[in-house]
Amino acid sequence: MSRSLKFSLALSAVFAASAMFSACNKQEVAQSKTQPAPIAEVAPQQSKSVVVYFSQTGATKKLAQVFKEARNADEFELQLVKPLPSTYDSTIAEVRAERESKQWPALVNAKLDVDKYDTVFLGYPIMFGTFTTPIYTFLEANDLSGKVVVPFCTYGSGGRKASANELKTLEPNANVTLAYGISNKRINAEGGVEKAKEEVATFFANLETGKTEEMLMGGFSEQRSLTAEDSAVFAAATKDYAYLGLKPLSVSSQVVAGMNYLFVCEMKAFGGPATQTNVKIFKPLPGRGEPEMIVVEK
Ligand SMILES: Cc1cc2nc3c(=O)[nH]c(=O)nc-3n(C[C@H](O)[C@H](O)[C@H](O)COP(=O)(O)O)c2cc1C
Incomplete structure (x- = not known):
């Protein structure tokens, strides 16, 4: 991993939040600010849902398949007109330039027939602490008002909560739920997809029962000195x-x-x-x- 990527990951670890600590071991996941979405009502197995995602190196694509199977959803993979460079350093330079200029990359398929769906599972890799730039292109091209939007992501070290919060800010008229996240290391490890499937099942159970982030943190002991x-x-x-x-x-x-x-x-x-x-x-x-x-x- 390049030094600059590591640095950006480190920055993201400072500023971004993330993850699915609890869900990975049958604990709760939840959202912090808004009321939990009544996901059981709006995204049952039979509901009209779609998994929209971007993936550069395949980790998020794996996770997208997990969501797709879990909810029998349609699939909509966002495709860049001009693919990202193949090396980390040049990808970082390009994504940084996009972020600085707010010139979001063109997509082959930015427009989704959103009217067909009541729930959008939105998947992305974390880049610079939040969702990757093609997601902005998608958000600008589609009106998600009134939709349930369930974010999910893969990351190096974190970014789940920060990206979900940004999504809530950009889509105030959508019902953005809490997000699921998993590190690329974990999902790409042997048995990683199976692990993600278990966690995603727990994640849905948590959505259905309306758990909150605060509830997740219950059950931890007081901070103590290290043994x-x-x-x-x-x-x-x-x-x-x-x-x-x-x-x-x-x-x-x-x-x-x-x-x-x-x-x-x-x-x-x-x-x-x-x-x-x-x-x-x-x-x-x-x-x-x-x-x-x-x-x-x-
Ligand atoms: C340009 C760039 C920036 C990244 N920034 C972050 C970051 O800020 N925080 C983080 O935890 N991971 C970061 N990553 C790691 C990706 O989120 C991680 O590798 C992800 O799983 C890639 O998903 P994909 O295989 O679906 O493309 C970054 C990766 C790239 C290429």
Whole structure:
């Protein structure tokens, strides 16, 4: 991974939020500001729903298939007129230029027949802390007023909550629900799609029962000092994220089928200024895999 990408990921870890910590282990996911969408009523298996997504390197496409199958939805993959470059560095340069100029990239198929649908599952990779730029093109070309919009994303380290919040701001007349997110590392790992399927099932259950973000955080113990075992879990889960310069300060945990950890950390990405962030980690039951970094988020 290039230095600049890592830097952008680190920035996103500072500013963006993310993820599906709880859902990955049968916990709750929810939205923070608006009332939970009555998704059970508007997107049952038989409802008219569509999965709209963009994917550069395939992670979000995998997740889109999970949503499509879970809800028997139609599929609408956004296609760029001019594909993104094949290297990270040039992709970063191009996406940064788009963001700075707010010139969103042309799509072959920007216009969707939205009238056919009451629910839009909207999928994207996180880029620069929020949804990738073709999503702006799609939003500008379509009126999602009155639709239920269910965001889902893949990311390096985070961006779920930040992207969903931006979506809510841009689409005030849509019912934007809480979002599902998973890191590219987890979905691309062996068994990753199966794991995503389980999490997405939990995600839908959470939508149906109207859980909130606050409810998700219930069940964690108070923050406490790290034990040697906590430190070992943290080191194992974050070994590929050295560029974030994470230093765990305290931890809380939650017993599930395995253990959830919420580490409060100091982060100094590339020796930059120290900020405080939360790192969510899941440790499976013994013999069921290594501790996983779920998300870095504020
Ligand atoms: C230009 C660019 C910017 C990115 N920015 C972020 C970011 O800010 N935060 C993050 O967690 N991941 C970031 N990523 C990682 C992607 O979100 C991640 O690789 C995603 O799973 C790619 O999805 P795709 O395979 O569907 O294209 C970025 C990737 C690229 C290429």
